[in-house]
Amino acid sequence: xxxxYIVLAVYPLHQSMWLEPISPILIPDAGFSSSEQxxxxxxxxxxxxNARAFGYYLDSGYVTFMSAMRxxxxxxxxxxxxxxxxxxxxxxxxxxxxxxxxxxxxxxxYIAEKRLFILRQDQQASTEIDREGRLLWSREFGxxxxxxxxxxxxxxxxxxxxxIKIIGNKGSSVGELRPADYTIDxxxxxxxxxxxxxxxxxxxxxxxxxxxxxxxxxxxxxTYELVYKKKLAESVITSETAAFSGDGxxxxxxxxxxxxxxxxxxxxxxxxxNRYFGGDTVALKILPLGTDAFVFLLANRQERFxxxxxxxxxxxxxxxxxxxxGIATYADILAISxxxxxxxxxxxxx
Amino acid sequence: MITRVKKLNNxxxxxxxxxxTVRICAVFATIIILLNPARxxxxxxxxxxxxALRTSVTFGSPVFMADGGDTFSTSAGTRYLDKGATLSIPGxxxxxxxxxxxxxxxxxxxxxxxxxxxxxNFIALAHMDGFISVFSGKHFIPDSTGKTRIxxxxxxxxxxxxxxxxxxxxxxxVYDGAGRVWVNPAFFISGLEDRTAPKIEELxxxxxxxxxxxxxxxxxxxxxxxxxxTYSIAARVFDPENKVMSTSGVFSFKAILDGKIILxxxxxxxxxxxxxxxxxxxxxxSSGLIDSKGRIILSEYFVPRGAHTLEFVAVDFSGNIANFxxxxxxx
Numbered sequence: 016x017x018x019x020y021i022v023l024a025v026y027p028l029h030q031s032m033w034l035e036p037i038s039p040i041l042i043p044d045a046g047f048s049s050s051e052q053x054x055x056x057x058x059x060x061x062x063x064x065n066a067r068a069f070g071y072y073l074d075s076g077y078v079t080f081m082s083a084m085r086x087x088x089x090x091x092x093x094x095x096x097x098x099x100x101x102x103x104x105x106x107x108x109x110x111x112x113x114x115x116x117x118x119x120x121x122x123x124x125y126i127a128e129k130r131l132f133i134l135r136q137d138q139q140a141s142t143e144i145d146r147e148g149r150l151l152w153s154r155e156f157g158x159x160x161x162x163x164x165x166x167x168x169x170x171x172x173x174x175x176x177x178x179i180k181i182i183g184n185k186g187s188s189v190g191e192l193r194p195a196d197y198t199i200d201x202x203x204x205x206x207x208x209x210x211x212x213x214x215x216x217x218x219x220x221x222x223x224x225x226x227x228x229x230x231x232x233x234x235x236x237x238t239y240e241l242v243y244k245k246k247l248a249e250s251v252i253t254s255e256t257a258a259f260s261g262d263g264x265x266x267x268x269x270x271x272x273x274x275x276x277x278x279x280x281x282x283x284x285x286x287x288x289n290r291y292f293g294g295d296t297v298a299l300k301i302l303p304l305g306t307d308a309f310v311f312l313l314a315n316r317q318e319r320f321x322x323x324x325x326x327x328x329x330x331x332x333x334x335x336x337x338x339x340x341g342i343a344t345y346a347d348i349l350a351i352s353x354x355x356x357x358x359x360x361x362x363x364x365x
Numbered sequence: 366m367i368t369r370v371k372k373l374n375n376x377x378x379x380x381x382x383x384x385x386t387v388r389i390c391a392v393f394a395t396i397i398i399l400l401n402p403a404r405x406x407x408x409x410x411x412x413x414x415x416x417a418l419r420t421s422v423t424f425g426s427p428v429f430m431a432d433g434g435d436t437f438s439t440s441a442g443t444r445y446l447d448k449g450a451t452l453s454i455p456g457x458x459x460x461x462x463x464x465x466x467x468x469x470x471x472x473x474x475x476x477x478x479x480x481x482x483x484x485x486n487f488i489a490l491a492h493m494d495g496f497i498s499v500f501s502g503k504h505f506i507p508d509s510t511g512k513t514r515i516x517x518x519x520x521x522x523x524x525x526x527x528x529x530x531x532x533x534x535x536x537x538x539v540y541d542g543a544g545r546v547w548v549n550p551a552f553f554i555s556g557l558e559d560r561t562a563p564k565i566e567e568l569x570x571x572x573x574x575x576x577x578x579x580x581x582x583x584x585x586x587x588x589x590x591x592x593x594x595t596y597s598i599a600a601r602v603f604d605p606e607n608k609v610m611s612t613s614g615v616f617s618f619k620a621i622l623d624g625k626i627i628l629x630x631x632x633x634x635x636x637x638x639x640x641x642x643x644x645x646x647x648x649x650x651s652s653g654l655i656d657s658k659g660r661i662i663l664s665e666y667f668v669p670r671g672a673h674t675l676e677f678v679a680v681d682f683s684g685n686i687a688n689f690x691x692x693x694x695x696x
Binding site: 087089122123124125126127134135136137138140153154155156157158159160161162175176177188191203205206207224225252253254272278297298300312313340341342343352 | 428641668
């Protein structure tokens with residue numbers, strides 16, 4: 016099986032974009048390791064193997080990979096947020112010097128788009144702090160957060176009650192989006208995924224049960240206008256992934272029918288009915304790649320795959336190990352982590 | 366369809382008056398109900414009806430995060446009013462309290478960097494009458510069979526208990542989707558037996574300049590002099606835990622100044638507003654309704670010059686009453 020994986024990793028099942036495997040990076044065994052030169056790479060690796068969190072830096076200081084599996088831990092290239100569950104205390108660590116600061120707010124850490132959040136223990140409030148640990152804003156949402164989307168200037172929080180709260184980066188309320196107000200005939204309102212475009216003007220969401228819809232809204236004169244509605248044959252009942260491309264020209268969202276690809280310019284969507292994205296998919300993570308492509312990592316009941324999507328088509332798809340847990344990109348590098356190493360691929364082609 | 370437990374009302378009671386025996390019983394029942402209306406409840410057709418060996422209703426109770434000890438955190442966002450109940454059940458299986466549809470399941474993330482589930486795993490069931498019941502807990506694991514239609518008493522998840530224990534506990538909350546309010550889960554729990562009165566630990570007047578004047582408590586009645594002016598009434602009240610019986614939770618407050626009711630509030634529901642959850646009918650996020658000492662900040666009231674008598678009453682959901690009276694003078 017291992018040989019098949021290696022062969023398929025080098026020669027993927029389908030590829031019009033070429034992925035060139037480059038040397039993997041081995042993760043040190045355990046502990047809060049100090050910086051060290053990674054084996055087979057020319058960067059600095061920080062590994063927190065016990066916590067299943069690790070990161071890899073290039074010599075230039077840019078991060079190529081940084082991820083965490085534990086809910087009580089979040090990391091990016093500069094900082095590590097850690098909730099000590101024994102003492103209910105949040106710490107903010109400087110990832111370079113590893114100096115530690117106590118944050119007087121408890122909850123679970125979440126880092127996205129270089130912004131630091133703390134989710135309250137009941138999953139119904141969020142607090143943003145700056146990198147000095149100062150409180151920026153705190154917001155209570157009323158019902159549990161089911162999904163979120165963070166961009167540089169706004170954050171959107173999908174809720175169990177079927178609404179999306181949109182918060183400015185200083186904590187002001189930018190708006191509340193309730194798809195039920197747009198005559199969407201779902202019997203049960205609930206937000207299953209939300210994605211915001213990089214400029215915050217466009218919001219895509221997977222909404223409702225009996226029936227479930229993929230919806231896209233754009234901001235017009237301070238209010239949100241429904242510009243696309245797709246009724247789905249099947250429904251999900253868990254949080255799903257959705258993302259806009261780096262240039263905001265398209266969006267991808269996982270649904271029970273498959274992946275929905277939405278073209279912002281054409282205001283048109285289509286379902287990518289690849290067998291890998293169907294009902295057996297347990298989890299999918301999608302990240303923007305460059306301007307108009309995406310990388311993804313998916314897990315179904317039997318196996319895990321990674322790949323690239325571009326303009327609504329699967330450009331690359333290949334199996335990865337069952338313990339593949341993280342995916343990240345930097346420049347033209349795709350990195351996939353598992354429990355013992357970080358596999359790296361150079362993305363070639365356009 | 367789920368069954369909501371409703372307080373016995375006169376219309377319901379009238380239908381029972383068919384025989385003299387029933388009439389006699391009804392007279393006694395009416396007397397008891399009049400004395401303690403919240404304790405006697407009957408299950409009507411079907412909303413959600415939970416039962417447990419032991420229940421601790423914490424709806425409206427301040428939640429405070431330990432900050433290196435047992436003090437209240439002074440940070441915004443770390444204190445808020447709870448809206449659930451903890452139910453202890455035998456065995457490990459958590460069962461649906463009414464027929465419903467699985468609306469949402471949150472499980473542990475498969476991938477690194479995903480938004481964490483701060484509340485751990487949880488499952489939300491939508492019921493025909495617009496209520497949503499939410500089951501969660503630190504060791505709660507939602508059912509993974511993929512079943513979407515759930516019947517009453519069907520297993521919806523399990524709780525990993527400590528070795529050697531034969532009961533486990535989980536958190537139970539009820540949301541009214543139509544009204545966009547969290548409802549006190551005590552309304553939906555059968556056999557909630559609580560015979561312990563709430564405790565009024567502290568009652569203070571807080572002036573505009575944040576100056577505090579203790580009006581007293583059960584422990585220490587205080588006769589004070591305060592300056593006339595407008596004050597917020599802040600109270601630290603809780604329903605004490607009982608190792609044997611359930612805790613039904615503080616349900617209502619009443620303040621009577623010089624024989625006139627100046628404040629009367631119920632913890633029956635919490636409304637979702639743009640500012641957050643509004644408890645006690647007050648438009649404020651729940652984190653703003655309690656202060657760093659865990660006191661609920663209640664209404665403002667103008668206290669005129671003169672001698673005054675203040676009576677403060679707290680009642681738990683089961684009807685147990687705590688009150689005290691204090692005399693003070695406004696100069």
